[in-house]
Amino acid sequence: MIGRLNHLAIAVPDLEAAAATYRGVLGAKVSEAVPQPDHGVTVIFVELPNTKIELLHPLGDNSPIAAFLQKNAAGGIHHICYEVDDILAARDTLKAEGKRVLGDGEPKIGAHGKPVLFLHPKDFNGALVELEQA
């Protein structure tokens, strides 16, 4: 079912400082900040040869990462995104196996313009898992 690791997301308290670390001492290719008001985050993409790191910072009220940053003031690894060929088939298989899909179970359009779903961390070794249609 799962394919490529599409990205790893790190929630950060200071987006420009985090970008400076990745662009500077770590020498990676780093995008400008991209506000994503529909997702309640501003994102900076770190392009690695085989995948991406997404640096996330809260945007607006009710950001989905606000509580995480309150608990983890220095930031932290927030979620991991796997690609799937067919997100509806993946969802149905997961639900049939008793895995919990977050929200109303309907895919939303994610940060890359493709349908995404999030899965309950308790069902995946404490890791928040995002699935993205490949």
Place this chain on the structure above:
Amino acid sequence: MIGRLNHLAIAVPDLEAAAATYRGVLGAKVSEAVPQPDHGVTVIFVELPNTKIELLHPLGDNSPIAAFLQKNAAGGIHHICYEVDDILAARDTLKAEGKRVLGDGEPKIGAHGKPVLFLHPKDFNGALVELEQA
């Protein structure tokens, strides 16, 4: 400086259950359990098309992930590993920029037989970063 994302490590309280989830409902290619007494962990490798997930479970006394699992009983994303071409040059650059290298600062031979170093999470947005010689 940093190249490929070599792997993402998830600490898990039940290694066989975690492997069953990745092998089963997630349909990934999953290795047998590999004890690594020198590192205080038993590892199962999940092979994705572009990178690896490492499922880590404590092995022996003083496992480096024991405290993490005490704090995160369900498990959680433990660290992220970036490849570098020259680990000693990378270390010296990081130290010159005030970034903290864990332990005595000398690379150890990691799970893949190559030199590795760990960097202080507080200097990298709360994420524990491993560097591995490519």
